[in-house]
Amino acid sequence: MLVEGVAHRAVEWHQGSGCVCWIDQRLLPFRFEKTFTQDPEDLAKAIETMAVRGAPTIGAAAAYGLALAGSFDRSCFFKYWLPRFRRTRPTAVNLFHACDVLEQAVAEGLSGKQLIELANDYADREVRANRRIGEIMAEYLARGGQRILTHCNAGWLAAVDWGTATAGMYTLHREGERLHVWVDETRPRLQGSRLTAWEMVQEGLSCALLADGAAAWMMSRGEVDAIVVGADRIARNGDVANKIGTYALSLAASEHGIPMYVAAPSSTFDMKLGSGRAIPIEERGEEELLEVEGMDEHGSMRRVRLAAQGIGSCNPAFDVTPFQNVTAIISEQGVFIPDTSERLPADD
Amino acid sequence: MLVEGVAHRAVEWHQGSGCVCWIDQRLLPFRFEKTFTQDPEDLAKAIETMAVRGAPTIGAAAAYGLALAGSFDRSCFFKYWLPRFRRTRPTAVNLFHACDVLEQAVAEGLSGKQLIELANDYADREVRANRRIGEIMAEYLARGGQRILTHCNAGWLAAVDWGTATAGMYTLHREGERLHVWVDETRPRLQGSRLTAWEMVQEGLSCALLADGAAAWMMSRGEVDAIVVGADRIARNGDVANKIGTYALSLAASEHGIPMYVAAPSSTFDMKLGSGRAIPIEERGEEELLEVEGMDEHGSMRRVRLAAQGIGSCNPAFDVTPFQNVTAIISEQGVFIPDTSERLPADD
Numbered sequence: 001m002l003v004e005g006v007a008h009r010a011v012e013w014h015q016g017s018g019c020v021c022w023i024d025q026r027l028l029p030f031r032f033e034k035t036f037t038q039d040p041e042d043l044a045k046a047i048e049t050m051a052v053r054g055a056p057t058i059g060a061a062a063a064y065g066l067a068l069a070g071s072f073d074r075s076c077f078f079k080y081w082l083p084r085f086r087r088t089r090p091t092a093v094n095l096f097h098a099c100d101v102l103e104q105a106v107a108e109g110l111s112g113k114q115l116i117e118l119a120n121d122y123a124d125r126e127v128r129a130n131r132r133i134g135e136i137m138a139e140y141l142a143r144g145g146q147r148i149l150t151h152c153n154a155g156w157l158a159a160v161d162w163g164t165a166t167a168g169m170y171t172l173h174r175e176g177e178r179l180h181v182w183v184d185e186t187r188p189r190l191q192g193s194r195l196t197a198w199e200m201v202q203e204g205l206s207c208a209l210l211a212d213g214a215a216a217w218m219m220s221r222g223e224v225d226a227i228v229v230g231a232d233r234i235a236r237n238g239d240v241a242n243k244i245g246t247y248a249l250s251l252a253a254s255e256h257g258i259p260m261y262v263a264a265p266s267s268t269f270d271m272k273l274g275s276g277r278a279i280p281i282e283e284r285g286e287e288e289l290l291e292v293e294g295m296d297e298h299g300s301m302r303r304v305r306l307a308a309q310g311i312g313s314c315n316p317a318f319d320v321t322p323f324q325n326v327t328a329i330i331s332e333q334g335v336f337i338p339d340t341s342e343r344l345p346a347d348d
Numbered sequence: 349m350l351v352e353g354v355a356h357r358a359v360e361w362h363q364g365s366g367c368v369c370w371i372d373q374r375l376l377p378f379r380f381e382k383t384f385t386q387d388p389e390d391l392a393k394a395i396e397t398m399a400v401r402g403a404p405t406i407g408a409a410a411a412y413g414l415a416l417a418g419s420f421d422r423s424c425f426f427k428y429w430l431p432r433f434r435r436t437r438p439t440a441v442n443l444f445h446a447c448d449v450l451e452q453a454v455a456e457g458l459s460g461k462q463l464i465e466l467a468n469d470y471a472d473r474e475v476r477a478n479r480r481i482g483e484i485m486a487e488y489l490a491r492g493g494q495r496i497l498t499h500c501n502a503g504w505l506a507a508v509d510w511g512t513a514t515a516g517m518y519t520l521h522r523e524g525e526r527l528h529v530w531v532d533e534t535r536p537r538l539q540g541s542r543l544t545a546w547e548m549v550q551e552g553l554s555c556a557l558l559a560d561g562a563a564a565w566m567m568s569r570g571e572v573d574a575i576v577v578g579a580d581r582i583a584r585n586g587d588v589a590n591k592i593g594t595y596a597l598s599l600a601a602s603e604h605g606i607p608m609y610v611a612a613p614s615s616t617f618d619m620k621l622g623s624g625r626a627i628p629i630e631e632r633g634e635e636e637l638l639e640v641e642g643m644d645e646h647g648s649m650r651r652v653r654l655a656a657q658g659i660g661s662c663n664p665a666f667d668v669t670p671f672q673n674v675t676a677i678i679s680e681q682g683v684f685i686p687d688t689s690e691r692l693p694a695d696d
Contacts, residue, residue, distance in 0.1 A: 197658075197659040207659055209637045213596055216599060218664075244559060245560075252596060292652070294652025296651070297651070302650055302652050309377065313557035315559070
């Protein structure tokens, strides 16, 4: 998507320099900076530190990182780099999917150049999936009202380009439809306030932030026509792991009869898992609730303490929304039909 | 309650100086400071700026402020001071209740000294109510498990002393029971992280912060045995206005069969209102979501920008939880029996 008129992807191959480059999302919305590297370790660290984040972007970043790793020293690839990348984050399945794709390619003996082409294809496929998800989702959203609530960032930063949850909104907006997007701020990392808000402002959509706790109340007041979120992993029975707070949204949506859509490319589906119970949920450091970084009045980034001294926090980064709370899961292949026949045994 | 071994109330009369004094809650948890005044305007501003906050503390602060106002110039009392205090905050009914009490006392010709005594009585009555609520609530909580979730600050800072939601927890804790308290951070003003956390640490209770969006997920994982919150206004049918996010909690509690208790003294009940629909909900400034203040590494308070430039926010400060989502409302008089006969007409 465009940033001040220039097209960018969240992570991409830069032909001129022979580097992989990505937008450092930790600096947004205050600084727009791209990092260039030929070192796979930089990509592994970028995933770990959430400089790149969002399930499809994590997958593409891992594909590029492993393409670099496979280009240099194949003896290390299987012993060191594959496990290194698989350990970076636990919840988003796209990471493991990308690792599998690159593992097979290196095993088949693809050249370094071919591995980079494969990673480019991987990223392109994600973007094409998002475009298609956007077309399908636009039809759903155009039928209902125009006030759409989203949580976290399932925008183009999270999904290489176009976004998953946002693809339908951008599609409608570019078709001239008038939308209003409610953006949950999404504590503790504020991906809504920092990333989705930044994307929406860049793209010129009407939008406003909500405290996460306000979303259910806005639904009860009739201010929300639909909810669209992304996903980090979807089990065979349709259970959806997504950013913490999604499950609470799904309860309020069910209570108020508001459609709740999940948008996710095929790489987010984990058909090996019978239900959401088996999805590993990342627990992140407690400091994410105790401190926050922001820009001071002089334009400098500062970390400040928010919470009383002496208290800790419990910080699950994701939750699981059962399929019965979801109106439809949309992938590039259309509406996902879950295999609920296996739900009860898997839940036992 | 004790702060480093010395007993304090959130707002109180200081006999030695002939001043009303209060803890400036905007500075907590980083600085503990009390402000002293004989000027009613200082109290009106303290309520407006949330230097004092929490429904019962607001009521007591208004009682003291109007006692000062009635002590000085009675000609101004009815024309200026009563409307001045009634305009400070819209949602907590304790404010209007205290204004009514002082209005009647001044109309009856009480002396300045008598008005201060009346305000002291008003505050004492709130504290006695909290002690009684604590005794009743402790029985409820002792029956269930010991992991209690609370939202915002319905602690002693919010309720002169002992607190409403916290009174039962403090009672059990002082009786030697082992509790664990999950404290919702409570965006946007972080009363959980700043105030409830500070109270809990001072009192030595086991506690940890949660992102507001994580509470429902913690319930679904079986980590929460009961929810206890305060209230800013309760309608005749039992609908409860409380800090934004309470309604979302109530939906998750209902879903998971977790008891949800509301603790509130009689001054929080508004028997003139048939249902929660008639409760005015304060909308606060959008900057509360866009910026935050915290303590930097040098111990200085700093305001930092959190959100992308160009986005605004929608910031309702309270929401209304329908009585059917509440297990019991506990006042000093026991379990509140709502007048649901009038619910349907009032809701029409």
